[in-house]
Amino acid sequence: MRFTKMHGAGNDYVYVDCFAENLDDRNIAELAQSISHRHFGVGADGLILIRPSEIADARMQMLNADGSESEMCGNGIRCVAKYVFDHGIAKQEQLKIESGGSVRDLSLTIGADGKVEAVTVDMGEPILEAPLVPTSLVDHGHVVGHEVEFDGQKLSVTCVSMGNPHCVIFVPQATDELVLGLGPKIETDPRFPKRINVEFVEIISRSEVRQRTWERGSGETWACGTGASAVCVAGVLTGNTDRKILNHLLGGDLVLQWNETSGRVNMTGGAVEVFSGEWNA
Ligand SMILES: N[C@H](CCC[C@H](N)C(=O)O)C(=O)O
Numbered sequence: 001m002r003f004t005k006m007h008g009a010g011n012d013y014v015y016v017d018c019f020a021e022n023l024d025d026r027n028i029a030e031l032a033q034s035i036s037h038r039h040f041g042v043g044a045d046g047l048i049l050i051r052p053s054e055i056a057d058a059r060m061q062m063l064n065a066d067g068s069e070s071e072m073c074g075n076g077i078r079c080v081a082k083y084v085f086d087h088g089i090a091k092q093e094q095l096k097i098e099s100g101g102s103v104r105d106l107s108l109t110i111g112a113d114g115k116v117e118a119v120t121v122d123m124g125e126p127i128l129e130a131p132l133v134p135t136s137l138v139d140h141g142h143v144v145g146h147e148v149e150f151d152g153q154k155l156s157v158t159c160v161s162m163g164n165p166h167c168v169i170f171v172p173q174a175t176d177e178l179v180l181g182l183g184p185k186i187e188t189d190p191r192f193p194k195r196i197n198v199e200f201v202e203i204i205s206r207s208e209v210r211q212r213t214w215e216r217g218s219g220e221t222w223a224c225g226t227g228a229s230a231v232c233v234a235g236v237l238t239g240n241t242d243r244k245i246l247n248h249l250l251g252g253d254l255v256l257q258w259n260e261t262s263g264r265v266n267m268t269g270g271a272v273e274v275f276s277g278e279w280n281a
Helices: 028-036 074-086 176-187 225-237
Strands: 002-008 011-017 046-051 058-064 094-099 102-110 116-124 146-150 153-161 165-170 197-205 208-215 219-221 244-249 252-258 265-270 272-278
Touching: 002 074, 011 074, 028 046, 028 058, 046 074, 058 074, 074 094, 074 102, 074 116, 074 225, 074 265, 074 272, 116 225, 146 176, 153 225, 165 225, 176 197, 176 208, 176 219, 197 225, 208 225, 225 244, 225 252, 225 265
Parallel strands: 011 046, 058 094, 165 197, 208 244
Antiparallel strands: 002 011, 002 272, 046 058, 094 102, 102 116, 116 265, 146 153, 153 165, 197 208, 208 219, 244 252, 252 265
């Protein structure tokens, strides 16, 4: 099976082109676990399958390193767009990619080498109704700057779904203790029935933040695009930041904007192809 390793802001996945490869006989949850393993496999935050779609240029199917499937991946969808364009699956600079039942519009920036350098994605409207995020922290309404105790620590949390669930926490310092210590406990807290991705965010100014992420199913990653979009929304709702922010993640920067008129979030960032290989297992 041929595969391609790509990353967006250091959030790295193994990509398989299912226009060319037939994965029908494979258990893809097991494949995601073994191929993602940093010692026994290729090493990645997860596995992304680039599949044909009836309603878009391609369909993204995204699996975390533990084999669980997610509805959406912001850094992944930029890489899928780069793959689709650079490998000639679709040759236009405006693409439509399906993920988790929704179709996203993407706009490509082409570099001097004729390949995709950066991608802007319409990430859609955030979902804030607690039961839809989902979270049982409240019965109905939104969870914005809500004081919640995790493992004896009181934190102010905002819950946002960008197709997948996020818990955003603004902190003075995104320490290892919070990200690696509390992150996994929040991920699996029963008040988040589908588990949750957790973002710890330092505010630098009204237009600039620094984010560390503990991802559902993958642990700490170097960036999270849906998470960065959720942070943009949470920053506005809590009054911490403006509608447009520059977000510094461990592996690179993303620019996010929550449009006041449309209510939709736009995300811009890079996409990089690292290498291709053949998986023999
Ligand atoms: N890194 C991804 C999100 C993966 C989310 C996944 N961990 C989940 O279970 O929802 C991103 O760039 O948006």
